[in-house]
Amino acid sequence: MIAMTTKLWLLLVLTKTVSSFKEESVNFVCTKTSLNETKSDLAEIIDLKRRVTKLEEKRNTSCGTLQPSVFGKDCLELFDKGERNDGVYRISPDDGCPFDVYCDMTSGGWTVMQRRKDGSVSFKRTWTEYAQGFGDLEGDFWLGLNNIHRLTKDGSQIYIHLQHYNGSWLYAHYKDFTVNNAATAYRMNVDKYGFEGTTPEIFGYHDNMKFSTHERDNDNYGTSCSVSLHGDSGWWFNACYYLNPNGMYNFKGTGGLSYYSGGIIYMKNSVIKLKRNNSC
Numbered sequence: 001m002i003a004m005t006t007k008l009w010l011l012l013v014l015t016k017t018v019s020s021f022k023e024e025s026v027n028f029v030c031t032k033t034s035l036n037e038t039k040s041d042l043a044e045i046i047d048l049k050r051r052v053t054k055l056e057e058k059r060n061t062s063c064g065t066l067q068p069s070v071f072g073k074d075c076l077e078l079f080d081k082g083e084r085n086d087g088v089y090r091i092s093p094d095d096g097c098p099f100d101v102y103c104d105m106t107s108g109g110w111t112v113m114q115r116r117k118d119g120s121v122s123f124k125r126t127w128t129e130y131a132q133g134f135g136d137l138e139g140d141f142w143l144g145l146n147n148i149h150r151l152t153k154d155g156s157q158i159y160i161h162l163q164h165y166n167g168s169w170l171y172a173h174y175k176d177f178t179v180n181n182a183a184t185a186y187r188m189n190v191d192k193y194g195f196e197g198t199t200p201e202i203f204g205y206h207d208n209m210k211f212s213t214h215e216r217d218n219d220n221y222g223t224s225c226s227v228s229l230h231g232d233s234g235w236w237f238n239a240c241y242y243l244n245p246n247g248m249y250n251f252k253g254t255g256g257l258s259y260y261s262g263g264i265i266y267m268k269n270s271v272i273k274l275k276r277n278n279s280c
Ligand SMILES: [Ca+2]
Pocket: 217, 218, 219, 220, 221, 222, 223, 224, 225
């Protein structure tokens, strides 16, 4: 009798265990199904996010009616296609919106990023203006950090011409120059070991600096280089400069268009040009 009771009790316990196991199995299957559904939802969300990002990018690079009929990647490509006249051309270095540039074809297809020739354009400008560019492509201008980034992101040379008040020209040529995107505050990289020129090596001091303007201080100086010393112009100031081509025009004082080499050397004019590196 006792044995029978024990058997019944064991059967009961076994039944309960099996039932509990079944229940847990069902829960497990449900949980697994739920997990799979969550994974599927997550994949869908990721896909949607990717599509939204693409649409936003497309919207941001929407060029409206400004699509040109003819353009090249840059002045070098136009030069390679046979263009030989210096002047304004429409280019697009990537799949983004095209923009106008001044091409120096005489020197073999350089894209001009900055020029001071008569002081008719003020370089006291805001962050937004330095980002977008300003001035007259035939005269004094700044090409704009967004455009400079697009022209240099895959590797570029930079050629800096500076003219003395006596009319003679100096140059500084760097074989490796890059401007990063807006998210980095247009951080600039230049390889001072790739320098050759008739000026001293004056640009390496600015390597790895973010861009600064009078209302956005990203420099290494106690206060703002742009405001305190340099005429509210924008540049990759460190603390503060060896090269200041955006400084005040026709001004032989602190903040004038100049470079530093044991003392400040004031210059009259400047032209800065870019050329894509062929190796990329
Ligand atoms: Ca500062």
